[in-house]
Amino acid sequence: MTRQRGPLVGLLPPVPTVGEVLVRLAASGELGEAGGIADERLLHRLPAPTMPWFVRLLAGFGAWVAALLITLSLALGELITTEKGQTITGLVLVAVTVGLRHTAPRRSEFLDQLTLALCLAGQLLAIFGVGQVADSTIVAALVTVVLEALLAVVYPDQVQRFVSGLAGGLALGVLLDELEQPGLLEAWSADLTVLLLAGAAATAWWLPEPPEAGWLGGDRRAVGYGLIGALTLSLMPLLGLGEGAGAVATVGLAVAVAWLGGAVLLRLRRRPGAGSFAGVVMGTALLAVATFPVPGILAALGFALLGFAVRDRLLVVVSLLFLAVFTSWFYYDLELTLLAKSGILVASGLVLLGLRAGVLRRGDDR
């Protein structure tokens, strides 16, 4: 297994190296059964490693600031004098940059940065233009969702795919909020937004990776992280809504976490016992009761479990950070008293510590 160092090493899922995977495949005989061939000598043909995260951060930040400056130049200039012109200019920019990324004879950092910056600027222009032309938040939100969904598929860039997940997810929340009908539970749109975003993000990780990269070019997780960003921003306002807010989301997330636990059990053992399933369901139900109607804690733990299951260390870390941020934000929730909030946190914490004791005892019994 890959070496792991540092604190709380159990929290980070073991991520095998290429060499370890090939050794295991050869030792397990899977290559033989599948008729597969692996030639390590050809691994030297692999392209250079991707840029470290801080270099990607530099590139992404530069693109954002450039997009803002280009957008400002179009806004200040007199080339675009109407909202329709703004919308058309934005859509043309998006279309041209998508075309350039797919048809450019030779890739270069300069072209990648330029097209990304112009595409971002085009999106801003188009979305704001549509919003002003239609004078409707619903139309603007709908256009954003559709545009970002399209770009997530057709624009082959991790930064853009992250933006698509984030902007599309936030627009979905706005759309559902605007479509809310009077008479129904006041906060149903916020709960539904949380569930849809959580489901979409989890799907980005849980679906098996196909041999071909597919529409998303293997960047599903970039979209997933964008959706998690939108989920984080959607969970916070949920705390300030009226009675009943968070109830549906808490139940829905509890069901999802229990399902995930069951799916993991099935992958671990061919015939898991009824006791194991019961333990998963009971544990999740207890936690849901303890945290009801605050879905943030379940969301954080659910994504930490998912991150470990699919061996994504970053997802585990992001989930734990979210738990800390949510707990801090929870302090400012005005719908509950500090005493009630204290009770929810202590109760959920004790449930988790009790579950831990159960997990460890079950392990010892085996």
Added chain:
Amino acid sequence: MSSIVPRDPRDRAATPRLLREAARCGALDAAALAAALTQIERVPDAAAWRRFLGDLLLLAGAVLVAAGTIFFVAYNWADLHRFGRLGLVAAATAAVALGGWRLGLERTPGQVLLGAGVVGIGGMLAVHGQEYQTGADPWQLFALWAVLAWPWVAAARFALLWLLWIGLVDTTLILAWGELLHPLAPAPDAPLMLLLFAVHGLAAGLWEAGRGRGIGWMGTPWVERLLTAAALGVLWVPALTTVLAPQRATGWEWTGLVALLGAVAFVLWRYRWRAPDLFRLAAAVASLVAVVTAVPVSWLEEMEALGFLLVGLLLVAEVAVAVTWLRRADATMGQGGA
């Protein structure tokens, strides 16, 4: 090795993207690729899950119980007598520090608990100041906190705690500057930025020297990387002020600009040729991009829309050049620095 990503392809993390690339290179045929993708998607084994759940449930449970306790104390705070408040914070601080000592300061959980105790010292000083209205300035509070915390930080030998302690020193200097020296200085911020630059630069140098001498707990290079980035970052203020308005810049601000350019040159030389480190090169390059981009920004007032467009395109070009250079530097640094 300078690169943060392994050179040997067999040592790289087996991601789906990399496995597909390996198939494209011919190292894996279709069946092997499918088998490899299935292999990496297998959930970790039962033992790994047990360790994970043990750590996750402990960490999350402890955090939630602690947070809930804090919320409970906050709920009852107004009704507590001053001795009760002081005693509560002091008892919590002592408890976590003692717990850390019992767990052992050579282990991370012990170090984390002692770190919580360091934070608790600040809480005690804040409550004391609130209850007794001593009239002390905020900078004095942070200075005392840094002094009282220093023995615990030194005992813990924990990198993150040292970063926290340097943060206390920074806060002390910033607040002291605002209280004591700001009215006297002609360019209020520039001398402070230069002082912070010196503090961070010295700290980074000492840490690197300690790591070079083989002091185990200083083994992580990330502390000096962050300190180097912070040292460069604080100089952005006087440097960009000078570039944007050179006629109005004071001697201190020009010094800040010169110091930044000198520091960038030093970092690029040392961490490209002597002690290869891509993160510090990226920090230096980012500083250079900021300064170069600021030059035409000062002309924006006259050029308006066209100016924004040109600056935007310039920024794209700069970042592209910077990223390309960093990639090439990373590739060659791993081959012996040639």
